[in-house]
Amino acid sequence: MSSTIRRHGPYLTITLLILFFFVTYLFTTPQPVQLFGTQLVQWASIVGYFAILVGTIDIVIFHIKPLRSKESGQWQYSAVLLLITAIGLVTGVTGVLSGAGINYQPFAWLYNAIYVPSNATIYAILVFYIASASYRAFRIKNAQAAFLVLVGFIIMFADIGLGYVIWPGFVPLGNWINTYPVAAAFRPIIIGSGLGVIITGLRALLGRDVYGR
Amino acid sequence: MNSIEKINKILSNRQILYLLLIAVVLGIMLHPLGIPIGIAGQTRDVYNYVDKLPQNPKILMDVHYDPAGATELQPMAGAFLRQVITKSPKIVFFTTHNVGPIMFERLKGYFPDVFSQLKYGDDYVNLGFLPLAEATFASIAKGAQEFVAKDVYGASTADMPIFKVADKAADFNVVVLITTSTDPVEYAIRQWYTAYKMPLLFMVVAVIGPSVQPFVASAQAVGMLSGQNAAAQYELLLKKPGSAVAAVDAQSGAHVLIMIYIVLGNLIYWPMRRMSKKAGGKTK
Amino acid sequence: MTAAVPIWDMFGLWIGAALTVWLFSFAFKDNALYKLAEHLFVGIAAAYSFTIAIDGILRTGIAPVQQGNILRIFALILGCFFFAKYFGKYSWIARFGPAFVIGVGLGISVTTAPEGFVLAQVKSSMLPLWTGDLLQSLTNILMTFIVLGGLTYFMFTFVPGIRGVTKVTKKTPASHLYAVLVKIGIYGMMIGFGALFASTIVSRVAYLIGRLTDLIASPEASIVATILVIAAIAYAYQHEKKTAVGKIEQKESKKNP
Numbered sequence: 001m002s003s004t005i006r007r008h009g010p011y012l013t014i015t016l017l018i019l020f021f022f023v024t025y026l027f028t029t030p031q032p033v034q035l036f037g038t039q040l041v042q043w044a045s046i047v048g049y050f051a052i053l054v055g056t057i058d059i060v061i062f063h064i065k066p067l068r069s070k071e072s073g074q075w076q077y078s079a080v081l082l083l084i085t086a087i088g089l090v091t092g093v094t095g096v097l098s099g100a101g102i103n104y105q106p107f108a109w110l111y112n113a114i115y116v117p118s119n120a121t122i123y124a125i126l127v128f129y130i131a132s133a134s135y136r137a138f139r140i141k142n143a144q145a146a147f148l149v150l151v152g153f154i155i156m157f158a159d160i161g162l163g164y165v166i167w168p169g170f171v172p173l174g175n176w177i178n179t180y181p182v183a184a185a186f187r188p189i190i191i192g193s194g195l196g197v198i199i200t201g202l203r204a205l206l207g208r209d210v211y212g213r
Numbered sequence: 214m215n216s217i218e219k220i221n222k223i224l225s226n227r228q229i230l231y232l233l234l235i236a237v238v239l240g241i242m243l244h245p246l247g248i249p250i251g252i253a254g255q256t257r258d259v260y261n262y263v264d265k266l267p268q269n270p271k272i273l274m275d276v277h278y279d280p281a282g283a284t285e286l287q288p289m290a291g292a293f294l295r296q297v298i299t300k301s302p303k304i305v306f307f308t309t310h311n312v313g314p315i316m317f318e319r320l321k322g323y324f325p326d327v328f329s330q331l332k333y334g335d336d337y338v339n340l341g342f343l344p345l346a347e348a349t350f351a352s353i354a355k356g357a358q359e360f361v362a363k364d365v366y367g368a369s370t371a372d373m374p375i376f377k378v379a380d381k382a383a384d385f386n387v388v389v390l391i392t393t394s395t396d397p398v399e400y401a402i403r404q405w406y407t408a409y410k411m412p413l414l415f416m417v418v419a420v421i422g423p424s425v426q427p428f429v430a431s432a433q434a435v436g437m438l439s440g441q442n443a444a445a446q447y448e449l450l451l452k453k454p455g456s457a458v459a460a461v462d463a464q465s466g467a468h469v470l471i472m473i474y475i476v477l478g479n480l481i482y483w484p485m486r487r488m489s490k491k492a493g494g495k496t497k
Numbered sequence: 498m499t500a501a502v503p504i505w506d507m508f509g510l511w512i513g514a515a516l517t518v519w520l521f522s523f524a525f526k527d528n529a530l531y532k533l534a535e536h537l538f539v540g541i542a543a544a545y546s547f548t549i550a551i552d553g554i555l556r557t558g559i560a561p562v563q564q565g566n567i568l569r570i571f572a573l574i575l576g577c578f579f580f581a582k583y584f585g586k587y588s589w590i591a592r593f594g595p596a597f598v599i600g601v602g603l604g605i606s607v608t609t610a611p612e613g614f615v616l617a618q619v620k621s622s623m624l625p626l627w628t629g630d631l632l633q634s635l636t637n638i639l640m641t642f643i644v645l646g647g648l649t650y651f652m653f654t655f656v657p658g659i660r661g662v663t664k665v666t667k668k669t670p671a672s673h674l675y676a677v678l679v680k681i682g683i684y685g686m687m688i689g690f691g692a693l694f695a696s697t698i699v700s701r702v703a704y705l706i707g708r709l710t711d712l713i714a715s716p717e718a719s720i721v722a723t724i725l726v727i728a729a730i731a732y733a734y735q736h737e738k739k740t741a742v743g744k745i746e747q748k749e750s751k752k753n754p
Binding site for chain 1: 582592702
């Protein structure tokens with residue numbers, strides 16, 4: 001029995017939950033059933049916090065290994081990471097338990113000094129790669145590529161003030177392109193993703209989740 | 214090596230491009246050009262929609278952005294708040310981005326003129342970080358106060374007057390999603406618009422603008438502001454230019470540099486391809 | 498006591514500027530200061546995420562239980578299942594936590610996806626091809642064909658008159674129509690991707706502008722950090738050269754012992 005629960009329990013859980021929400025959505029159900037559905041939804045949201053806790057623990061475990069084995073070229077950085085994590089955890093949890101939350105002064109200083117600028121810079125580096133990719137990858141080899149670059153340039157001119165100076169018509173033209181053809185171009189993708197959600201749900205419902213087994 | 218190959222070698226050097234990009238953007242930021250900005254129809258539609266909101270609108274706002282996205286989204290959020298504050302709104306803030314609480318505090322710091330007119334607990338509340346999951350959006354729609362017992366500052370939500378008028382989906386006049394990713398958009402479309410027909414207003418970074426456009430075109434959203442240029446246009450419509458307007462010149466400079474590189478890249482590509490064909494080799 | 502606060506703020510600005518410059522240096526060359534900045538970021542990100550999650554659990558899990566909503570205990574129990582993965586013998590229990598989240602997520606999304614994603618989009622694609630206004634009519638015709646073309650390209654992958662991948666068995670009017678729709682779909686996609694490319698540049702440049710704004714606000718810190726990182730990059734290049742020379746010498750000494 002225990003091996004059955006271990007192997008099939010999670011899939012059965014998924015199936016039952018999907019069935020439950022199908023029934024409550026398609027049929028009129030008594031008030032206690034609807035309230036139970038609301039509870040389930042709230043629980044699922046709260047459970048998400050624990051996934052974040054597990055993520056942090058995994059990072060710490062991952063960096064303890066090179067520290068233990070004194071892995072050349074890495075253990076010093078892992079030590080720094082673990083040290084700053086420890087300081088952050090102590091100040092953060094102290095702040096939360098004291099009621100100040102994330103506004104606890106030492107913790108706020110840490111994330112404003114380290115986290116905020118680093119987080120922003122990690123994404124800002126991408127500008128360099130898109131610039132160099134634009135030079136390397138945008139080769140007009142056929143009519144389709146030429147069309148792509150043409151539309152890209154029109155939207156770029158519409159987006160920048162200089163385009164408005166060169167020809168004020170770029171702004172309404174760019175607005176028209178974004179509002180109509182672009183919306184039409186991405187519509188099949190949205191329809192496809194909606195069908196994908198439906199298929200994934202039906203697959204999970206029928207126990208044919210190919211990623212699980 | 215002939216001249217075409219020499220030019221290609223210089224242009225292919227990524228470090229030169231990166232330094233040029235930094236120099237152009239930094240140079241223009243230090244010496245602004247004052248380039249005029251045209252107003253797009255989509256931005257004007259959002260402005261007009263907010264203008265037509267009734268008095269004392271109940272607004273639900275998801276502050277879902279990180280410090281990187283703040284450059285584009287914070288000016289938009291601030292401009293929206295500046296426009297709507299004239300109507301004495303009730304605003305329930307929350308965030309599904311883990312850095313959202315920091316961003317909310319920064320938003321408060323950058324727009325004190327707005328928050329000084331609002332009383333916490335009566336006119337606005339911050340429910341803090343809630344995990345990014347479809348279940349979160351569904352829970353908020355079913356009742357924000359019942360779902361979140363304590364706000365981000367540790368105060369009990371049960372005693373807050375704002376939840377007497379702004380709690381469940383049907384209470385809100387508009388839901389504003391300020392986001393850097395398409396996940397909250399999809400969850401909101403399914404759990405708020407489809408389930409409850411709540412009006413959705415999207416404020417997004419430019420990179421996800423095209424992906425969100427179909428929802429605006431199909432009237433599942435009442436409008437969208439996409440990117441720093443839309444933020445600048447919105448600031449101009451409000452006659453309160455801010456950081457987005459200040460950034461437009463630098464955006465122009467960077468765009469022009471990238472366009473020049475694309476054009477030069479293609480101008481060099483064809484002669485080099487012909488040369489390599491003559492030499493019998495493969496083109497790079 | 499009051500004098501200490503500005504010093505800490507200034508120290509924070511210096512650290513922020515240094516981390517910004519050191520992280521940017523990765524675009525030029527991987528170096529020790531970049532690695533240091535990266536590990537500091539990951540460490541503080543982990544600590545921050547943990548703190549915010551604990552805060553959330555207290556506010557939405559434990560506080561309601563204290564206020565009388567006993568059922569929330571089940572959410573806390575389900576959440577604790579995640580930790581079972583660290584106890585080898587009981588690690589199978591950990592799968593129930595994600596299973597619950599996935600089950601609820603799929604349940605509420607599958608019920609609303611048909612209407613929200615499929616029907617709404619299909620409905621708004623059914624546009625009148627003649628509205629009385631020429632520009633609007635042309636726009637509607639263009640949109641309709643782009644949607645049809647895109648759907649044909651992505652989804653309707655059975656090709657009339659074609660067997661397998663390329664073997665043309667019979668050219669029929671249906672296969673001609675299919676080819677035309679696919680062509681329109683591809684050009685429609687090019688419009689979408691051209692707009693996406695332009696939008697991506699706006700976003701990325703905006704990120705750069707945000708960082709440079711902060712660097713301009715702390716010029717001394719930025720200059721000192723830049724000098725340090727130039728030294729680190731120079732050291733990285735030299736180290737790479739030495740390692741390469743060392744490897745060549747090793748190979749040669751093996752050939753000629």
